[in-house]
Amino acid sequence: MGRGKLRIYLGAAPGVGKTYAMLSEGHRRVERGADLVVGFVEHHGRRRTQVMMHGLEEVPRRELEYRGSVFTEMDVDAVLARRPAIALVDELAHTNVPGSRHEKRWQDVEELLRAGIDVVSTVNIQHLESLGDVVESITGVRQRETLPDEVVRRADQIELVDMSPQALRRRMAHGNIYAPDKVDAALSNYFRPGNLTALRELALLWTADRVDEYLQQYRDEHSIRSTWQARERIVVGLTGGPEGRTLIRRAARMAAKGSGSEILAVYIARSDGLTSASPKELAVQRTLVEDLGGTFHHVIGEDIPGALLEFARGVNATQIVLGSSRRKTWQYIFGPGVGTMVARESGPDLDVHIVTHDEVAKGRGLPVARGARLGRSRLIAGWVVGVAGPALLTLLLTGTGASLASEAGPGFANEVLLFLFLNVLAALLGGMVPALASAAVGSLLLNYYFTPPTHALTIADPENIVAIA
Missing domain, CATH: 3.40.50.620 (HUPs)
Structure with a gap:
């Protein structure tokens, strides 16, 4: 059996209707003859959500004792033993009670998917791990229950459950989300219009990016190179x-x-x-x-x-x-x-x-000093080798009597190669400008000291003109 498919209802905040949408999806599939069970749904005492659970088979939950209290979690083994085609599992980012098989509910869902069971789940945008700091800066509340973004990105389908901040606050004021004694505090804090607007934008943008990934994947698979102007x-x-x-x-x-x-x-x-x-x-x-x-x-x-x-x-x-x-x-x-x-x-x-800009028609070269790329030390070394190097080489050759240039034989060729070596070294260290300076200084010194007639800027043999050039 292959891997099951994951469908996620994504919301901007509690109360937008994710669980209700998931249960509606469950009823539609049951009416089409699908084998579906409720693995875990938390109705939080909301009457309309409770009503939606009627008519759906619910797998009994597992009871766990922790710190003197009894909690219930999804019984993964019971769902696997039942082997439905589809399981509804609410609150994907939920942290399981210690003693459960897995630390997180999304890990329970992953086990169901590996067993070939399709899962429909829910999650709020503030539970995505990458958005933790952003959500905290908006709401002032750090989310303790998070899940990796990749878990949601891997979902086969993501459906955004959207609601305007004004409509969500009305639902809150009517007691459709929290108990009456918690409504005023929620409206004054987490459910402020600015908070809800920012969270809604996060959810919309995140979903748009996911849709864009699907679009890019489709274009790649079908080798589409023309631009589709779906987004600027x-x-x-x-x-x-x-x-x-x-x-x-x-x-x-x-x-x-x-x-x-x-x-x-x-x-x-x-x-x-x-x-x-x-x-x-x-x-x-x-x-x-x-x-x-x-x-x-x-x-x-x-x-x-x-x-x-x-x-x-x-x-x-x-x-x-x-x-x-x-x-x-x-x-x-x-x-x-x-x-x-x-x-x-x-x-x-x-x-x-x-x-247009300020550099128009000022030349093709970048108006950035080459030394900014090579560094000050390399630039100085390039100039030293390029200018002082030929002078020191000339002093060494003339002082030791090593020059054979007067014979216009292989000695002159060797001297040309020595000066050329300094030229190349200056280029490697300092770039083009020190190399050009080295070429100019070296050519003059070769002409004056090593090209017959020496100690003059004239050249007797035309072949030497080519060598110096």
């Missing part, structure tokens, strides 16, 4: 330049215009790392986008426009935000910019927004 997703293309902060803020303003919009900032780097930006600047932008409620993504791709579009379609984005090109006018002779290519290839389902 704004992708921000970052280059690592400071204009990225402007783009992120612009995207956040766009997202604020539509409820439930999502921001995804993406930086695409080439696999060789030659176009990598400053990690410090990217870290600042990552923090900014996360503070604004978005996510940051780092993608490797040789074709920047193609990789950006592939990412956008992969996350089912609806809009792309890019910065105006930093290219100078003459640099367009090398081809169109990233923004032009993305807008050309985006198709009708992706809107591309080109945002």
